[in-house]
Amino acid sequence: MLTAGCEASPGKSQHMAQADAVRGKLAIERAGCGACHDIPGIRWPKGQAGPSLQGFGDQGMIAGRLPNRPDLLAAYVRNAPATLPGTTMPRMPLTPAEARDIAAYLYAASARR
Amino acid sequence: MRTETGFDHSLYDRFPTSDPRPEGELEELERIWCAPKGWQLLTAVNNNYIGIFYVGAAFLFFLLAGILALVMRVQLALPLQGILPQETYNQFFTMHGTVMMFLFAVPMVEAIGVLLLPQMLAARDLPFPRLSAYAFWAYFVGGLCFFASLFFGLAPDGGWFMYPPYTSLTYSPGINADFWLLGIGFIEISAIAGAIEIIVGVLRTRAPGMTLDKMPVYAWAMLVLGVMIIIAFPSVILGTLLLELERAFNWPFFDPTRGGDALLWQHLFWFFGHPEVYIIFLPASGLVSMMVAAMARTPLVGHNLIVLAFLATGFISFGVWAHHMFTTGLPNLSIGFFSAASMAVSVPAGIQIFSWIATFAVGRPRFNAPTLFLLGGIVTFVVGGLTGVMVAMVPFDWQAHDSYFIVAHLHYVLLGGMVFPMFAAFYYWTPMTSRHPLSERLGKWAFWLMFAGMQVTFWPMHLTGLMGMPRRVYTYLPGREWEVTNMISSVGAFMLAAGVLLFLIDVARSFRFTTDHDAGNIYDGGTLEWLPTGLYSARSIPVVKSREPLWEDPGLAEDVKAGRYLLPGSATGLRETIVTSPLLAEPQYLQIMPGPSVWPFLAAIFTAGFFILLTIQAYTPSFTCGVLAVVCVLRWLWDTDRRVKEVTVDAGAGVRLPTYVTGPSTHGWWAMIILLIVVGMIFVMALFSFFYLFGVQSQFWQAPAPAGHLAIILPAYLAAAGLALLSRRMLAREKTEHWTPGVLYLCAAAALAAGVGADMWSWIGSGLVPEASGQGATVYALLSLEVLLVGVGVLMACYLCARNSRGMIVRPRNNSLDLCVLWVVYAAAQGSMTGVLTRLVGA
């Protein structure tokens, strides 16, 4: 599954060493990210209050303003207001490791398609 | 006793006769009983055809409901799947249960009876062939329309027992619930018609000499089935009627804010619902008893105990219904009683299990496909019965109820107690009705797949329930390991389906329906269904001297075929069978049977049309269909009750039987009495609802209508009964004008109308309206029932007048008149009781 991350979008590397996409999925379920987002591979919930994350790996930007890179994504997932002031996503109760796992999952899940 | 009806038993010694039969007698019999061809098959009424249609239709519903289950199992294999959206899944599980219970299980056991019973009793047909045809077509057409509601998203979604208030209009505003209430409501008519056939068939059309103790044990099971149906089904008929009245007209039977009670539905439903499962199990266990004896090649050990077990089960099963309500907050005293009865009802089942074990031990059983299905069924049913004892223990039920533990229990008893025996019966009895038997090899594979699949599917559900998963959930959250047991169950479901598929392949390859070139008695059974037969059943009706006539007299088959017993041909040139007495089966009279007729078929189509169109609120087409249905029924009845020119006939070897009898010993009288019992039970349940709501919500009740008005109401009913009885008396007298009985009956019907009209006027005058309270709803429901009875009475009066004007009401006694008189007398009694009892309680 992790090697799928090597099948990178042109010019980007989304491979994340020491991040586990499987643990990332569990963290997503524990934190309830699906309450706002439609996340690939998460059957329920498919929240509509926030943007859909289908094909997230192909997006150039996070929230339209931040480059879509593993380190930035992990920081954003954990504390969006601090990473990108003025953003609409709230801070989430995640450890830094969980945030990295979630980022790895998002890349892996959208690359799988 | 020496004789029951005065029949001289020494006449039996004349059989088998030894003179050669006249030329052409057999050909004539075959011509008279010739089956219709092509499209005319829709008009067939003979039990061989109706039976096989019925079995086929019931099996089709089994497959359809099974497919629903497979989809449900795919959904539940993993948590949070959205293959079926919530609304659709809720409709799926409702339809799965409803179709399995109402369109498969009960119809299948009745269908097998239709096919098998006349053969087993050596009767030429069931006593009311057109009624069977009507019942079948109404069920088939109605059932298909009901199932089709799924494709329009209109299927009911309240669960197969449809508890209000969820199914009341407030929470189920669509017509989905009405599909259930009206659709299933009228399919119950089919079940009741079947029950009438079976009771009268078992008690009055047995072969001469087949006394009650020589009757096959399956016939006992079907007799108990018939009685259970007529006592239990009225409860759900009334319940569905009340819920439909609440939805359509806002009469608050189940609405606690106006004096109704949600638990009333549960009492009404489960008073039917628990006997229903024994209605499903008993005939299947009767079949098992027959097959075990045949497979073990020895008479059933403990035959009398098994008969007692049927009677005990039938009786006790009416006293256990509230075990479905242990968690509703019933008082401890009731709970204790129902718990005790629920445990007691397992004893008769145990009797049967050990009888089968003992029979296998005594005999030399063979390991073939039927035996495998029998063994699989026995083991599975025992597991289900044991978990049943577990949930009869109230504290344990408080954990297990409404969880997957119960889902496991119910499937174990249903599959073990009915489905596996059904497959055994298919393998065992196919040679009786098909040119080739089914394949032993495919049968064994089908069995092992089904048995293993069944265990893999449902055993884990015991655990799933103990793990806390409730039933009727379209999905579940992960994290509690429910996905493990659910996945196993889902895999098992497909194994089970594969077994069923193999069976279907076997049927397609081997089953070729025939009425006269069947594969024969390849398992060497001892009972009469294995006689060589044509559409007319056996060529001649034997005198029975033992419980397994073919084992006791190896030459019997040959003698019967050669016409050496009773009725070797047709005595009147029409279809006939012999009606015998209930205890000793002494021949009493010759019954003239109907041939193919289009009227029952049309009546069934229009009946189905009436109910289905009513559901989709197409009122004008619906009422048109209703009127047409009544017209078709009347046209069908018009052909009944005709005399033939021979007053008595020679039924064989000089035994003379009358061709037309009247009075309490006729099969028509019996049918009417049974029908009146059904109507009476509906009335009893309506009274129960009345007193129950008074008991729990009397604060909503006002003073009843004045008791003084009974001085008008009761004499009107008394006059009705009196006039009806008088009409009968007048017919018997020589000096009466020929139109007198009809007119008297008409006056009787008018008096009935006056009675219920006065009662209705009295209640309306008291200011009570049906929407006001539980009192209003139940009082007007009782009055409505009476109006219905009166309406039928008026219809009967018109019918009798028409017959009278054609000179068909012949003195001294006439069956049509007698039966209609019974109806009016009953209606008068019910009306009187309604008038008195509704005025007994109030503020």
Next chain:
Amino acid sequence: MSGDSLIPVLTPAGPYAGSITMLAWLLIAMATAVLAIVIAALWIAFAGSDRLKSRLGGSRTIWIGGIGVPVVILTVLLVYGLSLTRNLTAPVPAETMRVRITGEMWWWRVAYLDETGQAFMIDANELHIPAGRPVLLELESNDVIHSFWVPQLSGKLDMVPGRRNTMPIQADAPGVFSGQCAEYCGGPHALMGFVVIAHEPADFDRMMTERRASRTPVLGTGAELFQRTGCAACHRIAGTKANGTAGPDLTHVGTRRSLGAGILPNNRGTLMGWIGDSQAIKPGNRMPPYKMLSAAELEAIASYLEAQR
């Protein structure tokens, strides 16, 4: 959503459930034994020695196996079962804490009652109890029939409109015990969860005192939006003008372990997602989506609700 025991019915956490579990084990043992006997008898009937077969093949087998032994077993079980039923429904001491739980489609209204039967604290979807003491539940319904079932603490009892059913529960030690509605109530019945949290009695008393203490209302954008957007029409927050009773009481929503009746974790993000569009999460539930609110407004309301402790 909490990771509690694997087989709750067999791992009771209190005396009521515990006595049922004991019965359950007895019944499982009985059923296993009887099944083994029947299978053994069938085996003998088909494949046993002639001597054994002839002993089995008579009506004596039926009298003993079908009547005698069952009657004995069933009588013993019945006596045990009925006396246990009586014990489980025995009245609790008068000073027992009472909580009224009302089933709604598809959530649970929880009202803690004082000695006079008045609700002094209202919450939803969660019940806090002191460990080691019985708590009497009064179960009702405002719409259709529901059923309250927390298997580690007791059997289930239905919530029937028009009736009040009572049931005691007790947890022996602190812990978290989850349950689910056990009577099909249409729609998202599958997503109607519940959780009971048992505390050390001292902790419990302290928590209740804190919660009952009068609170200074939280002010700010969230509070204003809560009123302006119409949330107050359905929801109540004690000490404010919001007094709606159609939906769950939100006075202590910030402390809840989950949202949506046990189906979502409780954090600012999930609060925003639920308010923004709860239909996408729990289709058919009675709360409409609030898609007209901007993300900033959602966040303001969510932080306001987080502060309701």
